[in-house]
Amino acid sequence: xxxxxxxxxxxxxxxxxxxxxxxxxxxxxxxxxxxxxxxxxxxxxxxxxxxxxxxxxxxxxxxxxxxxxxxxxxxxxxxxxxxxxxxxxxxxxxxxxxxxxxxxxxxxxxxxxxxxxxxxxxxxxxxxxxxxxxxxxxxxxxxxxxxxxxxxxxxxxxxxxxxxxxxxxxxxxxxxxxxxxxxxxxxxxxxxxxxxxxxxxxxxxxxxxxxxxxxxxxxxxxxxxxxxxxxxxxxxxxxxxxxxxxxx
Amino acid sequence: xxxxxxxxxxxxxxxxxxxxxxxxxxxxxxxxxxxxxxxxxxxxxxxxxxxxxxxxxxxxxxxxxxxxxxxxxxxxxxxxxxxxxxxxxxxxxxxxxxxxxxxxxxxxxxxxxxxxxxxxxxxxxxxxxxxxxxxxxxxxxxxxxxxxxxxxxxxxxxxxxxxxxxxxxxxxxxxxxxxxxxxxxxxxxxxxxxxxxxxxxxxxxxxxxxxxxxxxxxxxxxxxxxxxxxxxxxxxxxxxxxxxxxxx
DNA sequence: CCTGAGCTGCTACCTGGGTAGCAGCTCAGG
DNA sequence: CCTGAGCTGCTACCCAGGTAGCAGCTCAGG
Numbered sequence: 001x002x003x004x005x006x007x008x009x010x011x012x013x014x015x016x017x018x019x020x021x022x023x024x025x026x027x028x029x030x031x032x033x034x035x036x037x038x039x040x041x042x043x044x045x046x047x048x049x050x051x052x053x054x055x056x057x058x059x060x061x062x063x064x065x066x067x068x069x070x071x072x073x074x075x076x077x078x079x080x081x082x083x084x085x086x087x088x089x090x091x092x093x094x095x096x097x098x099x100x101x102x103x104x105x106x107x108x109x110x111x112x113x114x115x116x117x118x119x120x121x122x123x124x125x126x127x128x129x130x131x132x133x134x135x136x137x138x139x140x141x142x143x144x145x146x147x148x149x150x151x152x153x154x155x156x157x158x159x160x161x162x163x164x165x166x167x168x169x170x171x172x173x174x175x176x177x178x179x180x181x182x183x184x185x186x187x188x189x190x191x192x193x194x195x196x197x198x199x200x201x202x203x204x205x206x207x208x209x210x211x212x213x214x215x216x217x218x219x220x221x222x223x224x225x226x227x228x229x230x231x232x233x234x235x236x237x238x239x240x241x242x243x244x245x246x247x248x
Numbered sequence: 249x250x251x252x253x254x255x256x257x258x259x260x261x262x263x264x265x266x267x268x269x270x271x272x273x274x275x276x277x278x279x280x281x282x283x284x285x286x287x288x289x290x291x292x293x294x295x296x297x298x299x300x301x302x303x304x305x306x307x308x309x310x311x312x313x314x315x316x317x318x319x320x321x322x323x324x325x326x327x328x329x330x331x332x333x334x335x336x337x338x339x340x341x342x343x344x345x346x347x348x349x350x351x352x353x354x355x356x357x358x359x360x361x362x363x364x365x366x367x368x369x370x371x372x373x374x375x376x377x378x379x380x381x382x383x384x385x386x387x388x389x390x391x392x393x394x395x396x397x398x399x400x401x402x403x404x405x406x407x408x409x410x411x412x413x414x415x416x417x418x419x420x421x422x423x424x425x426x427x428x429x430x431x432x433x434x435x436x437x438x439x440x441x442x443x444x445x446x447x448x449x450x451x452x453x454x455x456x457x458x459x460x461x462x463x464x465x466x467x468x469x470x471x472x473x474x475x476x477x478x479x480x481x482x483x484x485x486x487x488x489x490x491x492x493x494x495x496x
Numbered sequence: 497c498c499t500g501a502g503c504t505g506c507t508a509c510c511t512g513g514g515t516a517g518c519a520g521c522t523c524a525g526g
Numbered sequence: 527c528c529t530g531a532g533c534t535g536c537t538a539c540c541c542a543g544g545t546a547g548c549a550g551c552t553c554a555g556g
Contacts, residue, residue, distance in 0.1 A: 069398045073479065076402040080394060092387045100391070131379060138386040139340045143348070145393035146328060150317045152400045153440035154324040157513070183533065192401035197513055199535065215522085216533085231321065405543070431503065445543055447505065463552090464503085 011038070011113060014061055018086050020133045028127045035119040038111065041065075045106040050099035056114040059088045063110025068103055068189065079189035082107070082178055091134065094120060107182070152192055158201045160191040162230040165211075169220055176218050183216070205229070259286070259361060262309055266334050268381045276375045283367040286359065289313075293354040298347035304362040307336045311358025315350055316437065327437035330355070330426055339382065342368060355430070400440055406449045408439040410478040413459075417468055424466050431464070453477070 015021050015029050041063070047053065060083050067081040067089060080102060083089060093100050094117060115123070124130055151160055164187070168179045179187060188198035202218075205211045210226045212219040220226070263269050263277050289311070295301065308331050315329040315337060328350060331337060341348050342365060363371070372378050399408055412435070416427045427435060436446035450466075453459045458474045460467040468474070 069394065071398070071402060074402040078398050078401045080397070092391060095383055096387050102394075131383070135343055135379070135383060135386070138383065138390060139344050141390055142386060142393065143340060145390065145397060146317065147349075149328070149393060149396050149400065149440075150319070150326050152397065153326045154319060154322040184535095185533090192397075194514060195534090196515075196536090200513085203535070213534095432505095433503090442544060443504090444506090444545075448543085451505070461504095 008033075008038075011036070011061065014086065015059070018059070018088070020088065020130065020137065023129050023133060024127060028129070031126075032115070032123055033113075035123060036113045036115050038113045041106045041110045041112065043106055043109050047104040053090050053102070053104075054093060054099045055117050057088070057090050057094050057117060057120045058112050058114045060085055061111040061113060063112075064107040065089075065110055066105045066107050066186065066189075068105070069101060070103055077189050078192055079186065082182075082190075084178065091137070093117070095134070107186070157191065157193050157197055158204065159230055160193075161187075161198065161201050161205075162226050164191055165218070165220075166223075166226060166230065169223065174220065176220060180218055181216055256281075256286075259284070259309065262334065263307070266307070266336070268336065268378070268385065271377050271381060272375060276377070279374075280363070280371055281361075283371060284361045284363050286361045289354045289358050289360065291354055291357050295352040301338050301341060301350070301352075302347045303365050305336070305338050305342050305365060305368045306360050306362045308333055309359040309361060311360075312355040313337075313358055314353045314355050314434065314437075316353070317349060318351055325437050326440055327434065330430075330438075332426065339385070341365070343382070355434070405439065405441050405445055406452065407478055408441075409435075409446065409449050409453075410474050412439055413466070413468075414471075414474060414478065417471065422468065424468060428466055429464055 011033055012029060015032065016026075021029060021032075038061070062085055065083040065087075066079055067083055068077050068079045070077045081087070083104075089102070089104070090100065151163065155163070164179065165176060168176050170177050179190065184199050184202070185195040187202075188195045191198070202211070202213060205226070206213050208225065210220075210222050210229070212221050259281055260277060263280065269277060269280075286309070310333055313331040313335075314327055315331055316325050316327045318325045329335070331352075337350070337352070338348065399411065403411070412427065413424060416424050418425050427438065432447050432450070433443040435450075436443045439446070450459070450461060453474070454461050456470075456473065458468075458470050458477070460469050
């Protein structure tokens with residue numbers, strides 16, 4: 001692999017689609033592939049040590065990977081993301097150097113390419129155009145996380161489940177994508193609850209006629225009703241603050 | 249104010265301390281001050297419209313400002329940050345252009361300087377060194393938010409309160425800073441609960457002998473005990489996952 | 497000086513969701 | 527073919543925390 005992955009056209013095509021590299025010329029992608037290596041992780045591979053994550057930047061080519069947080073004392077796990085094709089991870093370590101506290105577990109056999117942190121940093125110095133998309137990505141991520149914190153504080157579990165389902169519903173295909181077929185405990189980890197409670201609400205949605213569930217497959221039956229579930233949280237008196245106008 | 253705030257040395261000194269501008273030469277700060285204006289916001293000023301936040305980038309010079317999220321339907325507010333000297337806000341809007349969903353309320357009379365978004369963007373183009381610190385700031389913020397999401401899912405309210413107190417405790421001065429003197433409802437907003445529940449736990453801490461509370465002032469009496477409160481969450485069986493080693 | 501807004505400390509009540517446990521199903525591996 | 531791991535659907539129980547309401551305090555403004 002002296003030439004890295006340059007010979008594999010499919011990798012090049014995949015990078016071309018990646019929002020991170022959209023602005024970059026083909027030559028930059030080629031030099032990136034020259035310093036890349038590929039790897040296949042079978043289902044259930046767990047990346048718990050910081051060795052991988054401290055020294056390598058990963059881009060997902062195919063498969064499905066769970067990015068999660070876990071603390072030994074509190075026996076609870078929270079899933080931050082389900083990573084699929086064109087996602088990447090470890091960008092915070094790449095930019096700041098210290099280890100992240102995120103873990104990874106492969107949900108379905110995945111192919112990845114990785115670049116060593118040092119190589120990636122050198123490459124970034126030579127391809128400063130990458131900064132724009134990175135900043136964009138970070139801003140988006142920040143805003144998503146802020147919303148997530150707020151949701152956890154202000155919405156009950158069934159509303160958070162409703163939101164999760166809606167966010168992953170594709171109107172065109174009329175299907176729930178990405179999270180469909182995942183186990184109850186993974187869905188629970190995505191909205192910050194336990195398997196039992198999640199299942200309780202799923203059964204509830206099924207009983208009302210919002211969803212149909214069979215064999216791990218969730219099918220949308222009544223989307224408007226699901227939206228209703230999301231909105232009728234509480235119709236309380238509105239925000240009443242005095243607004244002192246701009247003084248300057 | 250044709251010359252902006254250039255004449256005010258104190259602003260210059262303050263910018264000099266700001267982590268965002270640490271790497272920048274004096275000249276850059278001067279040109280920044282030339283396009284800046286200042287403003288004083290009295291206590292209880294509320295910035296609820298996106299007009300301010302959409303068109304201006306703010307830097308706090310003095311005072312205390314609450315940065316929070318609020319949704320009319322759910323009558324609940326979550327405080328994302330207490331901003332003081334050297335904090336700034338609206339950087340996401342600055343970088344991406346769309347309005348943020350954060351609101352601001354002045355807790356104690358504050359002085360700010362602001363720069364119009366267009367001017368600030370032009371200035372950034374001319375001072376590209378600013379990008380490094382911005383990326384740093386975003387990465388830190390992302391990681392903080394990830395932790396916060398996890399805390400909300402995995403810790404109970406009294407542990408989150410303990411954590412809040414510890415994070416704001418200054419060992420040197422032996423005092424709780426920043427959040428001390430704030431009302432119960434603001435403290436509640438910071439950890440995602442309600443005033444009643446927050447007060448319940450505060451009284452609990454007082455009864456155990458961790459804190460002393462009088463007249464809105466919280467005094468630390470037994471820090472180790474507070475740490476204990478934080479750690480004894482649950483001592484459950486450890487993470488037991490199979491770790492399939494790297495295959496490549 | 498009074499008055500009322502806003503805060504604290506507290507009680508009493510209720511419920512959403514966390515916990516535990518189990519039967520039955522599927523499905524991969526031997 | 528069987529076996530067991532892992533999943534689902536479900537029941538029953540319990541408690542942390544959300545809700546409501548109130549008395550008493552402080553303090554700024556008239």
